[in-house]
Amino acid sequence: MNHLTLEQLMQLREPGLEPGVSACRAHLAECPQCQAEASRLDQRSARLRALPALRPSRDHWPALQRQLEVERRRRLMRRASWIGIAAAAGFAVMMAIRSSHAGSGPSSQLAIDEAKARSRQLEQLIQTYNPDARVTDGRTVRVAGELEDRIALVDQELAAAGRLASNARDTQVLGLWRQRVGLLNALVDVHMTRASAVGY
Amino acid sequence: MTDAYVLADAPALLARARAGDLTAFEQVYRAYEVPVYNLARRICRTVEDAEDVLQETFFEVCRSIHQYRGDGSLWGWVRTIAASKALMRLRRNKYRDADEFEEELHRAPRNDSGLRMDLEAALERLPETSRAVVWLHDVEGYTHEEIAGMMGKTVSFSKSQLARAHTRLRRWLGEEPAA
Numbered sequence A: 001m002n003h004l005t006l007e008q009l010m011q012l013r014e015p016g017l018e019p020g021v022s023a024c025r026a027h028l029a030e031c032p033q034c035q036a037e038a039s040r041l042d043q044r045s046a047r048l049r050a051l052p053a054l055r056p057s058r059d060h061w062p063a064l065q066r067q068l069e070v071e072r073r074r075r076l077m078r079r080a081s082w083i084g085i086a087a088a089a090g091f092a093v094m095m096a097i098r099s100s101h102a103g104s105g106p107s108s109q110l111a112i113d114e115a116k117a118r119s120r121q122l123e124q125l126i127q128t129y130n131p132d133a134r135v136t137d138g139r140t141v142r143v144a145g146e147l148e149d150r151i152a153l154v155d156q157e158l159a160a161a162g163r164l165a166s167n168a169r170d171t172q173v174l175g176l177w178r179q180r181v182g183l184l185n186a187l188v189d190v191h192m193t194r195a196s197a198v199g200y
Numbered sequence B: 001m002t003d004a005y006v007l008a009d010a011p012a013l014l015a016r017a018r019a020g021d022l023t024a025f026e027q028v029y030r031a032y033e034v035p036v037y038n039l040a041r042r043i044c045r046t047v048e049d050a051e052d053v054l055q056e057t058f059f060e061v062c063r064s065i066h067q068y069r070g071d072g073s074l075w076g077w078v079r080t081i082a083a084s085k086a087l088m089r090l091r092r093n094k095y096r097d098a099d100e101f102e103e104e105l106h107r108a109p110r111n112d113s114g115l116r117m118d119l120e121a122a123l124e125r126l127p128e129t130s131r132a133v134v135w136l137h138d139v140e141g142y143t144h145e146e147i148a149g150m151m152g153k154t155v156s157f158s159k160s161q162l163a164r165a166h167t168r169l170r171r172w173l174g175e176e177p178a179a
Helices: A006-013 A021-030 A032-049 A061-099 A106-129 A138-161 A166-197 B010-018 B022-043 B047-063 B074-092 B097-107 B119-125 B128-139 B144-151 B155-172
Strands: none
Touching (some): A006 A032, A006 B155, A021 A032, A032 B128, A032 B155, A061 B022, A061 B047, A138 A166, B022 B074, B022 B128, B074 B128, B128 B144, B144 B155
16 A cells, blocks of 8 residues: 555544545554654644734724624614604603693693703704714713613603603603703713814 | 633623623633634734734624523634634635635745745745634634535535645645655
């Protein structure tokens, strides 16, 4: 039998028996030259495994963290939008039902409408600014993320407010819409301050 | 495959990471940052590509951490994501056989019998696909079946690429048997 090829030597290292492997194994047991070649093959693989680990030239965690926070914020915003829509729809239905009955307070309803209009204006302002398309530092992302989390909570409470008795409802709904406006104002400030700081 | 990188208290850490705790996720990142980068750098052509693979890998790990069931080792799961991303990048950059053949014509003159280089340089000199296969098989411990699956090729392709890689390494390292 001729000396084993590199392919045959490699085949011997693999698990499982293929046709001709036993003949190769028998040759290897007898042939010092093939044994030396097999040993060189093993040593080469061992030397590859022993190569020092290459390390990144800089820390990539801060950039990754920013990327992850942006992703998280997008998810929250999407969720908050749906909750907001649901809350607004629920509220509209509730108002429609209420307006068919006597006794609703026109002044508090007016205040709620004003707060809702202001809330819409601020959301449009943020959309126009489009923070997701801008370069943002980690601190801004964190603060904005916290504000968005709180807005999402207010939206959840607005959705739940529809289940309250009518007397308590107006007061609570107005308070929540005002809270939402305050948070959106803060969010606008965060983005605008950041924008002016970097010269947008 | 052996689990060379074991994460202390992995179940608790994973539970926190799944709940969106970024400090827990940072610990996962710190544990596997170097081996993931090393794998990516050994497969990809440039530092920039390897760094992109590093980021893409951990972004993917974070997004799909809830899909990790704990059946195999965490490192094995992270490594497979990293290897797939690195191989995807090779395909995206068109480091294909045709390019490699072209590249080889420029890089490896036929008469290189007098050539002798160290292992790092020889590995770097290998065509992209051969280098990826030799690294995944000999160092990371993947089987030919697993490599073929990740590359979208046949088992025979993986075996022949490994043989080609070793034939070249043997020549460039001056380890050819005496005639």
